[in-house]
Amino acid sequence: MFSEDFDQRIVSQGKYFFEQIRDEKPTLFNTKKWIGRTMAWVMSNDDFKTQLFSFISVFPSLQTSQALMQHLREYFLAKPDNLPPILRHLMKLGTRGGLLGNKVLQKLIAFNIKTIGKQFIIGETTFRAMLTLENLREKGYAFTVAALGEKTLTKEEEIHYQQTYLQLLNDMEHHKYEWTAFPMTGISLNYVQDWGSAPIMQISIKLSGLFSKINVMDFENSVQEILERLKPIYRKVIQLEGTLTIDMEMYQLKNITLEVFRRLRSDAEFKDYPHLGIVLQAYLKETSEDLSKLIDWGKLNHLPFEIRLVKGAYWDYERILAEQKGWESPVWLQKAQTDMAFETLAREILNNSNLCYFACGSHNIRSIASVWETAKELGVPSSRYEFQLLYGMAEPISKAIKEAGGHVRFYCPYGKIVAGMGYLIRRLIENTSNESFLRHSFVENLDTEVLLQNPQKLLKQV
Numbered sequence: 001m002f003s004e005d006f007d008q009r010i011v012s013q014g015k016y017f018f019e020q021i022r023d024e025k026p027t028l029f030n031t032k033k034w035i036g037r038t039m040a041w042v043m044s045n046d047d048f049k050t051q052l053f054s055f056i057s058v059f060p061s062l063q064t065s066q067a068l069m070q071h072l073r074e075y076f077l078a079k080p081d082n083l084p085p086i087l088r089h090l091m092k093l094g095t096r097g098g099l100l101g102n103k104v105l106q107k108l109i110a111f112n113i114k115t116i117g118k119q120f121i122i123g124e125t126t127f128r129a130m131l132t133l134e135n136l137r138e139k140g141y142a143f144t145v146a147a148l149g150e151k152t153l154t155k156e157e158e159i160h161y162q163q164t165y166l167q168l169l170n171d172m173e174h175h176k177y178e179w180t181a182f183p184m185t186g187i188s189l190n191y192v193q194d195w196g197s198a199p200i201m202q203i204s205i206k207l208s209g210l211f212s213k214i215n216v217m218d219f220e221n222s223v224q225e226i227l228e229r230l231k232p233i234y235r236k237v238i239q240l241e242g243t244l245t246i247d248m249e250m251y252q253l254k255n256i257t258l259e260v261f262r263r264l265r266s267d268a269e270f271k272d273y274p275h276l277g278i279v280l281q282a283y284l285k286e287t288s289e290d291l292s293k294l295i296d297w298g299k300l301n302h303l304p305f306e307i308r309l310v311k312g313a314y315w316d317y318e319r320i321l322a323e324q325k326g327w328e329s330p331v332w333l334q335k336a337q338t339d340m341a342f343e344t345l346a347r348e349i350l351n352n353s354n355l356c357y358f359a360c361g362s363h364n365i366r367s368i369a370s371v372w373e374t375a376k377e378l379g380v381p382s383s384r385y386e387f388q389l390l391y392g393m394a395e396p397i398s399k400a401i402k403e404a405g406g407h408v409r410f411y412c413p414y415g416k417i418v419a420g421m422g423y424l425i426r427r428l429i430e431n432t433s434n435e436s437f438l439r440h441s442f443v444e445n446l447d448t449e450v451l452l453q454n455p456q457k458l459l460k461q462v
């Protein structure tokens with residue numbers, strides 16, 4: 001499958017993207033901004049990083065300042081030298097100054113977490129969120145909105161998560177005829193589809209939020225419960241002529257997620273509507289087989305659908321869990337293996353572009369350029385694929401793709417920051433990871449030749 005000539009085209013396209021953004025830095029790594037300085041600090045302190053992540057994850061449950069101080073001590077005071085100077089100072093104040101010091105410290109931490117949140121979240125209220133979406137559309141970017149709060153524990157919270165989506169869709173409905181679709185070839189043909197074929201109103205959802213007791217040991221019941229809550233949401237999406245994409249979460253939930261997707265797609269009520277999407281994660285060893293099966297299933301039943309291909313956001317979790325339990329790891333352990341799988345899977349999907357609309361979900365310019373060139377080589381019409389990036393992650397890259405004529409959509413989380421802690425931690429972990437493409441590109445300024453190297457070649461070298 002490997003051809004030197006084709007690889008050269010990928011590298012050239014990648015270099016072209018890099019040239020377009022030579023002098024730009026994502027806000028995340030811009031050390032003139034507070035968030036950039038925080039990221040730089042976190043990246044340079046591995047110990048602090050571990051402490052910070054575990055701290056942020058318990059932050060929402062710390063209601064009183066005493067509890068907060070106790071945790072701070074537990075997490076940070078064991079190794080005070082790891083703390084940034086300002087925090088060290090405040091810790092002292094907190095320990096000495098009693099209630100007042102605690103309050104100041106609590107406010108400061110809450111403020112810092114809010115600032116990180118603002119970077120990745122389009123708004124804490126639907127009103128704010130709508131303004132951001134409008135703003136994105138004015139700049140030529142499409143969106144898929146995801147409500148935060150996937151971590152539900154009770155039935156009330158599950159219903160609340162469902163209602164949040166229904167409310168969101170109601171608000172989106174007000175804009176249905178207000179937002180003009182992005183044109184396909186210079187002329188806008190209709191009001192409901194971008195670039196000639198992609199619905200404007202798009203949402204993404206995590207199934208675990210709809211049923212907290214989701215469990216493979218209770219497979220059929222989990223599928224039923226989820227479908228029951230998901231159907232009203234999908235009905236509303238269809239009324240808006242939109243797209244619903246089902247996110248992929250932890251490996252344990254994968255087969256339930258795929259089953260819910262198939263049942264919803266083939267349900268008698270919905271089977272004539274093609275805009276239902278599923279996410280596949282390239283880091284899972286099983287994805288290649290899952291993809292083949294999905295494609296066969298779609299062909300057999302004449303059911304076109306959409307696929308967002310991503311690398312996967314739960315890598316550390318999957319690896320550690322498998323290690324603890326003594327299972328074989330479900331994820332590829334080397335980054336290059338995932339990167340290579342991504343290119344192979346993308347080709348497979350693009351090869352079936354009549355059946356599958358393809359969304360390339362990556363911030364890695366090598367992966368993006370590879371999809372770009374593969375689509376060109378296979379003659380896939382531009383109305384059958386797009387590029388998706390996370391809101392707040394890699395502004396220069398989205399700009400480069402858009403300016404080269406690519407279709408760009410942002411994954412846009414919205415909701416209260418406390419509900420988004422899991423999401424924020426996943427973003428912090430991936431952006432400060434030693435293997436992060438964005439970090440390599442914009443912080444360490446690695447050579448483009450290295451950044452654009454074929455992962456297959458890289459693996460051979462290893």
Ligand code: 2OP
Pocket residue numbers: 247313390411423426
């Ligand atoms: C996540 O929630 C983007 O769905 C991905 O981490």
